[in-house]
Amino acid sequence: MAVNSPLPLAGNLKPVAGLELGYAEAGIKKPGRKDLLIIKLPEGATVAGVFTTNRFCAAPVQLAKAHLASGKSIRALLINTGNANAGTGEAGLTNASATCTALAGLLGCDSQQILPFSTGVILEPLPVDRLIAGLPAAIANLKTDNWINAAEAIMTTDTQPKAASRIVTIGGKSVTLTGISKGAGMIKPNMATMLGYIACDAKVPQALLNDLVKHAADQSFNCITIDGDTSTNDSFMLIATGAGALEISDAKSAEYAALQEAVTDLAQELAQMIVRDGEGATKFITIKIEQGKSRDECRKIAYAIGHSPLVKTAFFASDPNLGRILAAIGYAGVDDLDVAKIDLYLDDVWVAKNGGRNPDYREEEGQRVMQQSEITVRVTLARGEAAATIWTCDLSHDYVSINADYRS
């Protein structure tokens, strides 16, 4: 069902030196589905992350933040699907902590060296016993070339696994980057997508990795929306195993800039995969707002368009009912916007000019673009130099079906 998003092939996903992945079927989801993933890191690896801004942030998110802040070296990430462990109060924290302690015991490290992540239903107690019982099986199959299985293990309503790799040469040294992501609904990240993980084999000190992950999230997972719902569990983690040839030490170096570009590029591909596989998506929509006073106001307008159920259903229907886009621009909350200066383009078609219908616009042209599976909406505000781009999908019958039936 995903829009122009080919299935990742196991052979195209490059192992990242030093990093192993192990999965299990722990019975948290329905029997026969992978629902547990361990990502094991080598000594000396660094990890940085960004997390949901939702005030109801889940117990594992709270714990992962605390463990990162402890300054101890992280040895493993522990991820379960089928249950979000969110809206679970004190008991949720106790449960998340118990899973970290159990894995730490099996790996011979401290529980603060484990980062926990959960995704699935909110407000239900985490089935701790089943999760812990699944750990030995996941440890038993830890392998460096398990990326495709890892991508499958973190799926919920996703229709396909999301994973991609890059091998880039930086400063004459080869760097491998591989990442996975998941998330098909409750997607309007405001820090990260539901779950995204990228590993590279460069050696990157903690402070620089913190900057890298923020920059990449800001240009990728924080630029997508499916339904405007910001999850309680969004997390995007960047791992540098340090087991490869490249070592970064200076944020002003050409090597840092090149690594930042490679990480951001991979994060964008993973984020776009989430949109392409958005619940019920039949169209992939890029929304570009240009000539704004600030990136913030451009993003406000882009999200107003991207969240409008009326705009999204028009895309689903391939109906060039494009006045709905103007209406969304108008209620985006940019108070001093002069609508008489606004132009609207649909791909190469100039639809609205100076806030009104372009006299040369012909409906057949709009119809032609609306029938494509990939469409760019471009709006120029004529009030500055700032710009923003977001990616979203349409709203179809299947979105309603998927979310009406999610737990059944």
Place this chain on the structure above:
Amino acid sequence: MAVNSPLPLAGNLKPVAGLELGYAEAGIKKPGRKDLLIIKLPEGATVAGVFTTNRFCAAPVQLAKAHLASGKSIRALLINTGNANAGTGEAGLTNASATCTALAGLLGCDSQQILPFSTGVILEPLPVDRLIAGLPAAIANLKTDNWINAAEAIMTTDTQPKAASRIVTIGGKSVTLTGISKGAGMIKPNMATMLGYIACDAKVPQALLNDLVKHAADQSFNCITIDGDTSTNDSFMLIATGAGALEISDAKSAEYAALQEAVTDLAQELAQMIVRDGEGATKFITIKIEQGKSRDECRKIAYAIGHSPLVKTAFFASDPNLGRILAAIGYAGVDDLDVAKIDLYLDDVWVAKNGGRNPDYREEEGQRVMQQSEITVRVTLARGEAAATIWTCDLSHDYVSINADYRS
């Protein structure tokens, strides 16, 4: 299709002394459908209104505001459906003005004494010639007991006309209030609904009527949402014909308070009718947020819940997947919210306690309430005395169908 909203009966809609309504089939919508309405006011009537905050506010909205501001006495309201005359630039203003001039000529008044309103497709030129050609027929059937026809004449995707009446006794004098409204999508008014009109036969000076209409809108049309889209054409008008027995002169009088209550009560009924007939609605949801620091933060949280497609599809499915409500509370943008103090009730069922699942909550109880056609979500924040209530509906397959097919 509307949720527990009986069809208004012509006989229950009381004429408002001094006010006449005339309609026509002008061919702006499909043939055979009423699409033109004139509301004619007697000498001495006062009119006040609130309008959309959308920056792309439609040409007729701009003109209606200007005509009201001119201070001339208003003699008629002219309303068409089938075309919003929005996103139409300068030509839109010229067209709206031409319709006012034409009606003013027929009624023997100045064009500034006419208030124009439009609703329908955005970004399409107003068919001025057909609209003007329909005016004589509408004038020919001007009658005081045409309220049910008037309610039908302003429908777009509405499945049924919306109208209600009150006869109240204030200060020993009888006052008649009758109102109509429309709007089934693009509904998250921020000033008023798409179109709402209430008339009463009291005599009310302009300044007091201005206050009355703001108070009523704030407690009614500004408390509903269907899809979060704020229309370009929202307008709510309050007319006092002055042809009845009651005369109001003092904002501090008991009579003023009683009239305010009657107007607000009628506006709430009309606003709720819009939600009950929301596009594809199968459930009527009341969202009450209590114990907040301010009404504003309570409204933020209420709208986050009311706009969440995930919450709305869960209601459609009668699925007590209530964690989605907590997630929406968490991303509502109230930054210092202490989620550990939050309780959540579904009608009489205590679902979440101190930010987590209530240990005594049983899913069967949640399931029982979710199957009802009318449900109240109540959230207590334990941080103050403020409260807010909004009304919304679920998100169903039919919402997608209606909006995918709107123009076809």
